[in-house]
Amino acid sequence: MLLLRYYLRKFYVILKNEIIVLPSRIAVCLFFLFVLTLPLFVKDLYILRIFVLTSIFAIFAASWDLLSGFTGQINFGHALFFGVGAYTVALLNLKLHLPPILGIPLAAIASVLVGLIVGIPCLRLKGTYLALATLSFPIILMGIVFLVPSYTGGELGLSGLRPLTPSRLLDYYVVSVLMLSFVSLMWKLTDSNLGIILHAIREDEVAARAAGINTTKYKLLVFSISGFFAGLSGGLYAHFMRIAGPSTLEVSLSFSVVIWSVFGGMVTIYGPVGAVFILFPLLELFRFWPEYRTLIFAVVVLLTLLYMPEGLLPWLRDKIETECPRCKKRNFYKRNTCRVCMAPLELQQ
């Protein structure tokens, strides 16, 4: 009982001193609450379906940011991992009758292997060469898919997979809890030592090597981690939609993930996730004017970028928070002194 009171008190202290003080932290908590309690307010199955897809693509976008944002290895062919995940799950489910709970992790491992196969040759390439070369891998795989239609279903894809769970509500909870935990995991990863090393590789690879970091090892590692999460999202997508088709390998999917991540703000993990949660439902909202839907989407992205080239969420964050000039802690923008070291926040005046 005493222990419980101790934990409650500790929780209260953390809530008061660490979370309420920063609007961005409140926003993250509200986001978690929103995702977890959405089915209480919304009973419409169609809207739940949209949010399941949103969560799946949020994992996918975050995994792109982990690879391309943090190490600067711009990947234009991220759909490769997604497609490999989706097709592996479909083959395992249809030929071997594996349930989703086994098939999806196996698909993620298959994506890791593909990530290594692609990653090893690509490590020789730099910058734009890498970006343009990775674009070609999903297209090559798509050629193979069309070549052996007896295994892959050709243009129609493989359909008739087992559904993820028996009901839509359960689907929603499985996917959204997975999304929250995977995204938190990725966020945590980028805050760890690994994240710092990845930042170093992006900023200056030669200097990172000179500092004794085996950059090749870390780049391969992040290729596999990113491939793992992207493969997971591909597997979830295939089981949720009950079809794995060539659309999971298309160039437009690779481009969409770039758009989501850059729109939300690269090198943040929370940026791409937030962007998917804004843009994907927004795209559905425009379904009342189906002809103009994609056009409006593209124009919204273009105009947003014109005013906030750093991405939407970092821009908002900079508006509502300032950084203490002395201890580099973040503060609410209305404060006059830093909440940690009491240094005045507006020294420049």
Added chain:
Amino acid sequence: MLQDIVITAIINGSIYALLAIGFSLIFGVARIINIAHTAFFMVGAYGIYLGTQILSLSPVVSMVGSTVLVTLLGLFLYKFLIDPIREHEAAVLIATIALAISIQEAMVLLFFANYVSVPSLLEGFFTLFGAKVFYQQLITFLTVLGVLIALWLLLMKTKLGIAIRCTAQDKEVANLMGINESRVAMYTTLISVGLASFAGAVVVPLTTLHPYMWMHPLVMMMAVVVLGGLGSLKGSFIGAYIMGFAESLVVFLIPKGSFLKSAVALSIMIVILLIRPEGLFGVKFEEER
């Protein structure tokens, strides 16, 4: 058979060369990976369709008109959408992607997602070594060749060309030498978009038009540019013909080859990149730090 392969390869290769050189130019000068490049190619092609089929102008007038108008459109879009955010590379990247998508959607709205085609400039054909060569193919090849020679003269002999090459090599030094870097970038955009829409204009009678036609040339063009080495015009030229030949060989020789044509061509690109990471004629630049 062999003659067909050669003819298809030369036509496709010439179009890829035009596209790749424009793409390479703007990448070299402004460091923009312009995904919307082939979207302008598509707009150029639709311009011809609009001119000849709907407004019933003569083909030559609509060709010139569409090239000029698309170039102006490209310049306008560059000035208002890309130029303000040029410092942020990632933002420019997705701005061009979004631009390409919005152009595609605009074309769907204006011309519907149907397949349409445009009659040739000159009907008929002659036989060369037993293969049918349509006059249109000959015209396309000759005009592409002419434009490439003119471009080479522009880049090598004129003051503007020297300024463009200079900016591509080193922006800061070019600025110190008194070259107005942003104006050079603007001229390069002009040339690059002009080349793209011209490519669209010459290819239009040989293919069918639809609003999604920009995807395939985009991938091939990027492959050509990477294969030949970024910023190398000679590389783009040779790479374009390698890709063209690879594609047409696959299409003609392998059953179900049209599914595999891009896969094989891109595999060739990857194999070459594994041997020479900087492309065939790319120069190994010291990394910018």
